[in-house]
Amino acid sequence: MSKLIITAALTGAEVTREQQPNLPIAPDEIGSAALEVYQAGASIVHVHARTADGSPTQDKEIYREIQSEIARKCPVIFQPSTGGATWHTAEERLQPVELNPEMATLSTGTCNFGRDVFSNPQDFYEQAARMMQQRGVKPEIEVFEAGMIDNALRLLKDGFLQAPLHFNFVLGVPGAMSASVRNLSFLVDQIPPDSTWTVSGIGRHETALAMVAMVMGGHIRVGFEDNIYLYRGQVAQSNAQLVARIVRIAKEFGREVASPDEAREILGLKARVT
Numbered sequence: 214m215s216k217l218i219i220t221a222a223l224t225g226a227e228v229t230r231e232q233q234p235n236l237p238i239a240p241d242e243i244g245s246a247a248l249e250v251y252q253a254g255a256s257i258v259h260v261h262a263r264t265a266d267g268s269p270t271q272d273k274e275i276y277r278e279i280q281s282e283i284a285r286k287c288p289v290i291f292q293p294s295t296g297g298a299t300w301h302t303a304e305e306r307l308q309p310v311e312l313n314p315e316m317a318t319l320s321t322g323t324c325n326f327g328r329d330v331f332s333n334p335q336d337f338y339e340q341a342a343r344m345m346q347q348r349g350v351k352p353e354i355e356v357f358e359a360g361m362i363d364n365a366l367r368l369l370k371d372g373f374l375q376a377p378l379h380f381n382f383v384l385g386v387p388g389a390m391s392a393s394v395r396n397l398s399f400l401v402d403q404i405p406p407d408s409t410w411t412v413s414g415i416g417r418h419e420t421a422l423a424m425v426a427m428v429m430g431g432h433i434r435v436g437f438e439d440n441i442y443l444y445r446g447q448v449a450q451s452n453a454q455l456v457a458r459i460v461r462i463a464k465e466f467g468r469e470v471a472s473p474d475e476a477r478e479i480l481g482l483k484a485r486v487t
């Protein structure tokens with residue numbers, strides 16, 4: 214079994230400071246949170262930008278600031294979102310890819326997202342995949358529904374993606390696929406054997422699905438984007454607390470945690486130029 218890659222989804226587009234007072238919002242706060250999760254054991258940070266008033270934004274210049282804050286502080290892999298918020302336009306969503314990050318997310322299908330629709334028509338995800346391919350950005354394929362795997366496999370067949378693919382199964386978003394062990398196991402069965410995968414269990418499902426992924430040889434995402442609680446009814450003080458819990462479980466289970474460079478090797482990323 215490979216070493217465990219832990220991704221910290223630091224901010225997201227939906228969570229507010231009212232819900233989670235420790236949510237990192239400003240670029241320097243996101244940089245500091247990245248350092249903390251790196252010190253706790255994370256090797257990737259999944260990032261959404263916010264404006265000064267806390268609204269989600271896909272502004273390239275804010276992502277650029279975040280990228281340099283993180284790079285100045287620690288060697289984690291910077292993975293900006295191309296999902297943004299449900300109301301962002303396709304053009305807005307693709308802006309952070311222009312910064313040539315090592316990775317970026319790629320959602321390969323449309324689904325309900327709470328009361329909203331997270332819209333990812335074929336034209337959009339083909340354009341996004343092509344842009345990442347041209348810039349050497351490794352996509353993390355975000356799967357909220359099973360058909361999104363079929364769409365990704367079609368992208369692979371049509372030359373928009375290269376193997377090995379890397380998937381993130383996001384389970385438990387209201388309106389999309391639920392966070393059951395049976396669903397996770399089914400999704401893992403659908404992807405090519407040379408793929409890598411991680412899981413994001415939403416809310417109270419975060420730790421349970423993380424433990425299943427730990428045993429199955431998958432990787433794990435935690436963080437305020439997905440879950441704001443450390444224990445039931447107790448908000449976490451930091452993203453790093455959520456990472457530290459996974460590291461403790463991994464230690465007990467006997468699975469080593471990957472450093473950022475080890476994660477780069479597992480995911481087939483080029484070595485980071487410092």
Ligand code: KMH
Nearest residue numbers: 226294295296297299318
């Ligand atoms: N905020 C969601 C609508 C991603 O980052 O790529 C989409 C999302 C996926 O968070």
Ligand code: ZN
Nearest residue numbers: 225294296438
């Ligand atoms: Zn996201």
